[in-house]
Amino acid sequence: MTLSLKKHAKFAGRKGPVVILVADGVGVAPAGPSNAVTEAHTPTLDKLAAQTLYTELAAHGTAVGLPSDDDMGNSEVGHNALGAGRIFAQGAKLVNQALDSGKVYETDVWQEAIEHGRNNTLHLLGLHSDGNIHAHTQHLYALMRKAAEQGVKQCCIHILLDGRDVAARSALVYIEQTEALINELNAQYDSNFRIASGGGRMEITMDRYEADWDMVRRGYHCHTHGIGQTFGCAADAVEAMYEATGKDDQYLPAFVIAKDGEPVGRMQDGDAVILFNFRGDRAIEISLAYERDHFDKFDRDEHRPHPSLYYAGMLQYDGDEFIPARYLVNPPNIDRTMGEYLCAEGVKLFAISETQKYGHVTFFWNGNRSGYIDKDLETYIEIPSDNIEFNQAPAMKAREITEKTIALIESGEYQFGRLNLANGDMVGHTGDLAAAIEAMEVVDECVAKLIDAIEAAGGILLYTADHGNADIMYTEKNGIRTPKTSHTLSPVPFAIVDPNYNGEYQLTPPPDAGLTHIAATTINLLGFEAPDDYQPSLLTFK
Ligand code: 3PG
Ligand code: CO
Secondary structure, eight states, rough: OOHHHHOOOSSOSSSEEEEEEEEEEOOOOSTTTHHHHHHHHOHHHHHHHSSSSEEEEBOSGGTTTTTSSTTOOOOHHHHHHHSSOOOOHHHHHHHHHHHHHHHHHHHHHHHHHHHHHHSSSEEEEESSSSSSSSOHHHHHHHHHHHHHTTTTOEEEEEEEEEEESSSSTTTTHHHHHHHHHHHHHHHHHHHHHEEEEEEEESSSOOOOTOHHHHHHHHHHHHHOOOOOEEEESSSHHHHHHHHHHHHGGOOOOOOEEEEEEEEEEOOOOOOEEOOOOOOSSHHHHHHHHHSSSSSSSOTSSSSSSSOEEEEEEOOOBBBBBBBBOOOOOOOOOOOOHHHHHHHHHHEEEEEEHHHHHIIIIIITTTSSOSOOOTTEEEEEEEEESSSSOGSSTTTTTHHHHHHHHHHHHHHOOEEEEEEEEHHHHHHHHOHHHHHHHHHHHHHHHHHHHHHHHHHHTTOOEEOOOBSSSSOOOOETTTEEEEOOOBBBBBEEEEEOOOOOOOOSSOOOOOOBGGGGGHHHHHHHHTTTTOOTTTTOOOOEOO
């Protein structure tokens, strides 16, 4: 289908580009000592929030395609919403539906995995929490129950400790729940289900955008070959590692459950492995490590030969590269994104961020599509992220991204651009309040510079965020503060900086205004009518 946009009847756009700045993880929550956004000195952001062309948008729950309004927003669904201009049922919801209806169990992939599990061992690997951003323990439990019911006797569960989408030290709670189900199933079916290995999600297995393959190497060797410190059970492992390292769940090292000195769950030829994460960014690299015949990112045979496995994902994480080839639930089919419409109209555009969020402004923005839509029109730039705990350098690469964006604006070549400043979110996830405040002050400084550049170019800057995080850095109960490392349910800011504004339009957000309304708004500001089925523009033109 050839896409096209009609010229806007009342607005021809400005001389300079329209640029969307996503301050990742910078939501709007009540001011107070736990809010790094309001605690920071941010004169520019304060000015934006006080202007007429400012509103707040829903960025969580059903407004972005999640199962319920108790689900916090996240970067995947946020950037999908920004780029697609419509609400699509997202992975979390699609998996719920497929498990509830039983459709998952009718698939060839499930049946073949079960067959391997009955003859050998079924391995279930994934993020072990109910954060519902990458995975949900209820999904794991549904698969465990069905596998037991269908005759799988040997099942190894490999758990990635979260503490990033849920409380920083909550691993023991989920371990207890999983062990209880294991006991129940083993008693009922005379089976041998057990937790076999694990480690913190920022330490092993769940790297993204090829920021640090070594993480994946450690995870692969831990789950596959039983390489890691050995313990008698997962709860002992976590307790001992809290004690020894002082670290929270997401950073705990790899561990292996062993009996009589032998790992209980090494993977063997003929075993099946299901990665029960539904979100793609942090599931792609480990999927490649498991399923590719030829793999050169690290040596899989370092300890013993890479076994021949039946590997499947909960979803297909990358539909263009077919990663993985086998999966249980169809991913959302996000079509006709704003990037496709703009390319069809010959609009030159750029997308830029640092490694940690690079795929967010490209892959997620383009509806989970890999690569360029039109290489002749688009420029994508990745500034390499450091591989450190980000509270150690709260600016991250915000200044570098800003400088490069200013150069792109000044080049005069582009009509549209988008950038993501990662630090509000990535530092927010560390739970370090002082570092998050510093991150916010750097964001403010960068926004000020970008406003100057937009003004000089005669363009428009749209300032927003994909979800909250830095806006609530801790919770307090009975005088005890608990760091909050996860995202929030907060709305996000939306400000239009249009130095040539002359009253041509008004900001008239509908009561349900959310992130999905930004695409049509942007298309209008570029001088086009938005596609009919996009969520309506936030603007009314005179
Ligand atoms: C992560 O993957 O870092 C968190 O689970 C979610 O963060 P993001 O949605 O901001 O990427
Ligand atoms: Co985040």
